[in-house]
Amino acid sequence: MKLPCLLPFLAFLALATITAVRAAEGPIDAKGPVALPPEIAALPVEQAVLTSPPHVPPAITRKTSARVVVNLEVREVVARLADGVEYTFWTFGGSVPGSFIRIREGDVVEFHLNNHPSSKLPHNIDLHAVTGPGGGAASTFTAPGHSSQFTFQALNPGLYVYHCATAPVPMHIGNGMYGLILVEPKDGLPRVDKEYYVMQGEFYTTGKYGEEGLQSFDMAKAIDERPPYIVFNGSVGSLVGDQALTAKVGETVRLYFGVGGPNVTSSFHVIGEIFDRVYPEAGLKFVQENVQTTLVPSGGATVVEFKVDVPGTFILVDHSLTRAFNKGALGMLKVDGPANRVIYSGKEIDAVYLGAQAVEGSDSAKREVALKDRIATEMRANPVIAGLTKEMQVEKGKQVYMGLCFACHQPDGKGLPGAFPALANSDYMLADRDRAVRTILKGLTGPITVNGQAINSVMPPQEAVLTDAQIADVLTYVFNTWGNKGDAFNAAQVKAIRNETH
Numbered sequence: 001m002k003l004p005c006l007l008p009f010l011a012f013l014a015l016a017t018i019t020a021v022r023a024a025e026g027p028i029d030a031k032g033p034v035a036l037p038p039e040i041a042a043l044p045v046e047q048a049v050l051t052s053p054p055h056v057p058p059a060i061t062r063k064t065s066a067r068v069v070v071n072l073e074v075r076e077v078v079a080r081l082a083d084g085v086e087y088t089f090w091t092f093g094g095s096v097p098g099s100f101i102r103i104r105e106g107d108v109v110e111f112h113l114n115n116h117p118s119s120k121l122p123h124n125i126d127l128h129a130v131t132g133p134g135g136g137a138a139s140t141f142t143a144p145g146h147s148s149q150f151t152f153q154a155l156n157p158g159l160y161v162y163h164c165a166t167a168p169v170p171m172h173i174g175n176g177m178y179g180l181i182l183v184e185p186k187d188g189l190p191r192v193d194k195e196y197y198v199m200q201g202e203f204y205t206t207g208k209y210g211e212e213g214l215q216s217f218d219m220a221k222a223i224d225e226r227p228p229y230i231v232f233n234g235s236v237g238s239l240v241g242d243q244a245l246t247a248k249v250g251e252t253v254r255l256y257f258g259v260g261g262p263n264v265t266s267s268f269h270v271i272g273e274i275f276d277r278v279y280p281e282a283g284l285k286f287v288q289e290n291v292q293t294t295l296v297p298s299g300g301a302t303v304v305e306f307k308v309d310v311p312g313t314f315i316l317v318d319h320s321l322t323r324a325f326n327k328g329a330l331g332m333l334k335v336d337g338p339a340n341r342v343i344y345s346g347k348e349i350d351a352v353y354l355g356a357q358a359v360e361g362s363d364s365a366k367r368e369v370a371l372k373d374r375i376a377t378e379m380r381a382n383p384v385i386a387g388l389t390k391e392m393q394v395e396k397g398k399q400v401y402m403g404l405c406f407a408c409h410q411p412d413g414k415g416l417p418g419a420f421p422a423l424a425n426s427d428y429m430l431a432d433r434d435r436a437v438r439t440i441l442k443g444l445t446g447p448i449t450v451n452g453q454a455i456n457s458v459m460p461p462q463e464a465v466l467t468d469a470q471i472a473d474v475l476t477y478v479f480n481t482w483g484n485k486g487d488a489f490n491a492a493q494v495k496a497i498r499n500e501t502h
């Protein structure tokens with residue numbers, strides 16, 4: 001279903017919501033600020049600090065209540081969902097999840113929901129921290145270019161989800177309208193070294209996972225609960241590489257983790273760590289210790305704490321693992337610092353193991369390769385497209401290289417003396433293109449000389465790991481990087497060598 005054809009439907013539902021709210025609450029016309037009792041009117045007023053994920057506002061140090069003013073802006077923004085994939089997110093504060101709000105038990109919150117004039121739709125907010133109709137939704141239905149205000153007192157400490165509750169609610173949540181609000185207990189939380197904000201949510205795109213271009217919301221997939229994407233912090237890769245969470249050995253890390261949904265629960269786990277403490281379901285009264293995986297419901301949250309004892313990369317996942325490895329629910333925590341060989345030895349032995357040689361592709365995968373070959377042949381006839389294709393292959397090949405080859409040949413292609421030969425300016429590689437293809441497919445053993453350096457080692461075969469296209473891409477990359485120059489490789493060439501008999 002495309003957005004334009006949904007609009008009349010939405011307008012109808014919006015009207016239906018207004019009508020429903022009117023029925024439940026009387027007229028929704030703003031009544032003007034409620035006269036506050038003197039003890040509340042006398043509270044000191046402060047502006048809430050809001051942060052976008054993965055950041056968390058500073059801990060609250062005051063020991064008494066305040067009147068906290070929250071200004072949250074709804075914006076509809078086009079942003080990256082995955083590489084080459086864009087999505088029109090509806091956001092609280094411009095990010096998915098929305099801005100993190102931090103208040104203290106007993107605070108009186110003056111909440112302003114501002115809907116940006118460029119928004120196409122009305123929105124509201126249901127904060128699970130609110131005691132009152134709709135968690136605030138009944139008082140915050142806000143048209144584009146309007147602002148609503150209501151006031152609530154935070155009675156219960158805990159970490160709470162907030163979300164848009166405008167019809168159709170699953171669509172508003174499914175487009176990214178959720179976030180967390182922390183109500184700190186009166187005595188505060190124990191001190192930790194690092195705090196981070198992570199939320200899981202799924203996206204029901206019309207296209208399948210990875211299908212490029214601007215994607216829109218697919219209501220049928222949402223009803224069937226078949227999301228192509230299940231991600232942390234609003235996109236695939238939001239917490240990997242340069243954007244990974246960080247900590248130092250010896251530090252204690254606290255994660256505020258929530259699930260926006262709209263439907264899918266999370267088996268939240270950090271690979272290589274044990275949660276020293278979990279506040280189950282994010283009530284802040286009871287602590288469970290030594291937990292491997294904690295279940296977080298849709299529209300729910302948890303708080304986990306752990307000390308990081310050894311350096312390395314720890315992987316945040318939904319332990320329903322195809323969600324992590326095939327749909328995006330994967331993040332990283334990079335820990336720096338000295339190793340502790342007693343707690344974790346590191347790799348003790350590395351022996352050569354040559355795995356299964358070739359894996360049969362499915363019929364349709366083969367057909368896809370054949371079709372891609374035909375398209376490639378057609379495109380090579382066009383010099384402009386051929387030039388662009390090569391550039392694209394270099395980019396795709398770089399991803400293959402950085403996911404696999406770099407570990408041995410190094411990111412700069414210079415190799416490691418005595419262990420891994422150079423690919424940058426390699427006379428050996430550049431001299432024979434077919435041999436380069438064969439090296440990747442079948443591996444390479446025995447003595448060779450690269451730029452005058454003798455080497456006699458083992459390169460594992462990649463024919464079971466990489467497709468013909470990936471091999472063509474990675475070779476196009478290494479033949480056109482670090483000063484190397486050469487033509488593009490194509491999948492047909494690789495395929496011919498893959499099938500050659502000796």
Ligand SMILES: [Cu+2]
Nearest residue numbers: 123164166172
């Ligand atoms: Cu909304």
